[in-house]
Amino acid sequence: MQLAQIGAIGETGNCRLALSDEDTQARNLFAGWCRDAGLVLHSDRAGNMFAVRRGREPDRAIVAAGSHLDTQPHGGRFDGISGVLAALEVVEALNDAGVETDAPLAVINWTNEEGVRFAPGLLGSNWYAGAIDDVTLDGIRAADGVGFADEAARSGWLGVMRPADLPMDSFFELHIEQGPVLENAGVQVGVVTAVQxxxxxxxxxxxxxxxxxxxxxxxxxxxxxxxxxxxxxxxxxxxxxxxxxxxxxxxxxxxxxxxxxxxxxxxxxxxxxxxxxxxxxxxxxxxxxxxxxxxxxxxxxxxxxxxxxxPPREFDADCIAAVQNAADELGFTNRKIASGALHDASNIAAMVPTTMIFVPCRDGISHNIDEYASPEDLAAGCEVLLHAMLSRAGLS
Ligand SMILES: [Zn+2]
Missing domain, CATH: 3.30.70.360 (Alpha-Beta Plaits)
Incomplete structure (x- = not known):
């Protein structure tokens, strides 16, 4: 709700276009929370943010989770944001419990998922996955003529890191469903098997x-x-x-x-x-x-x-099983579901084992200032995320 005050529209709406002043403010607030949690921040040349929590075996590949902080021009408070903050909550919960994982963990904010100010959408994860090269990335301009690289630099989050510098073991993205299936079925957790x-x-x-x-x-x-x-x-x-x-x-x-x-x-x-x-x-x-x-x-x-x-993107069977097991063991009602919308996770799935966790949203409404997900459902999704990440990162 504190993030939602940045670029607020009315009581419940949000406008934080990628690399705008509002997005930069949100990034800085998020970065402060990450530092408070003892995480070390990195960014790459697409402005993607990686907040890393050390593992017992620091050289192992990171077990990562996250989503995006940018919004639609008339967007809500949960699309993307809930996935970034759920990942942060996972590391804060582990800090509180004094638990150290074997592999390092990372909280990720992908740049320009929405593709409103800069096209195409899913830009940060597209570059990360190699679907867009450096020259193309640097040449991308907004409709008003400003360059992507210039705006990333102005935000202070233009880094030099490359994907190989911080090897990734797996990626989990919690997201609101943005459709009515879970709500209509009366279940709390969507075990996402594929992106259509x-x-x-x-x-x-x-x-x-x-x-x-x-x-x-x-x-x-x-x-x-x-x-x-x-x-x-x-x-x-x-x-x-x-x-x-x-x-x-x-x-x-x-x-x-x-x-x-x-x-x-x-x-x-x-x-x-x-x-x-x-x-x-x-x-x-x-x-x-x-x-x-x-x-x-x-x-x-x-x-x-x-x-x-x-083409449809099938998620990784082991990651899906980790989410399914966590939801079952924690006693949350759940069902398998394919994602109707594209997500950064679809890009990352081409590189490393990946899946998503869906949380119901009221009346299936999204990309709308009335978008809403309940604290109870978000907490359930977050707990599932925690246990799925632990199963992957290991506790020796
Ligand atoms: Zn989203």
Whole structure:
């Protein structure tokens, strides 16, 4: 709640865009808490922050946890922040209990997860995982022209560390679910197995412009009508793949815009998501097929092409088991769940064993000033995080 006062919007909202003055203030507050907990701070050239707690075997790879402190422009108090603070709470609890782990632990704040001020999102973890090189990173600019590297330097958190300088054993990210599944199921802890994959299909429907008064209904080549039929058909295709499938169209762009013009061309993007690559491919084929069929039915043609494909990311079986065991042993109700949103953990999972822990959030609301997670649920997730990290770090 103290962090939420920085960049506050109203009673419960937050705006702390990456490397803004507000983000810098939040980083400095967090860094102070880390130093109070006896942690040693490092940062890398993406401005990612690593607060390290020494282990009994200091040369072992770190067992890390964290998330992000930046927010959406009209964001809440929990998305990202809860994962960073849960990791800090883990080391504070170990300090209080006088427990030393074998491997060192680290609390991480990844830079620019939200991707609002600088694109792409997940920037810090993308660089860390090698998906973005140094030159590309340094060349990234905000819409107002300021450079990423300049802003990172201005914040005081532009470091020189490289991933190999602080080898990582594993990474755990606690996060609010940002959806309604856990709340509806009445369980406290989500054992996250994967981050679902995503495909974008560009659809261009071509018919013929016409006069609304003179063209008979059966003689039209109405691209907007065909597109409307496509939306219904691809929604049905999604429903037929069960509750984990997502098929959405968020924007329909007709070439003409008049109440008395039959629309001759329409473009839209189909956003398809599923945790299973086979189902994802099947949905892509079904959506493409439905678009062709409906185009033909209404005397139009449709060109469907894939613009973007992000494969599903399966998390590490051992890390998932560590979270599952911790939740079971602590007696928290839990269920397995795939993440609907992308997270820094998806990037880190390409490098080291990784998983996530989900905490329910009220009405599934996120990226919204009304975002809320209860102290009880956050505490449960945090306890699970503690025990999962201990199982990995060892207590000799
Ligand atoms: Zn987040």
């Amino acid at each position: 994959g995503l495909q974008w299909l560009d659809v261009a429907v071509t018919g013929m412009d016409g006069h609304a008064g003179t063209t008979p209904l059966d003689g039209r080549r109405d691209a907007l009508l065909a597109a409307a039929a496509m939306l219904v058909a691809i929604n049905d295709a999604g429903r037929s793949e069960g509750s984990e499938a997502r098929v959405s169209v968020g924007r329909l762009v007709p070439a003409t815009d008049g109440p008395s013009t039959i629309v001759g061309a329409v473009e839209f993007v189909i956003d398809i998501r599923h945790p299973d690559i086979e189902v994802l491919e099947r949905l892509q084929a079904a959506c493409t097929d439905q678009c062709q069929r409906k185009a033909a039915q209404y005397g139009c043609t449709a060109v469907v092409s894939r613009r973007l494909s992000v």
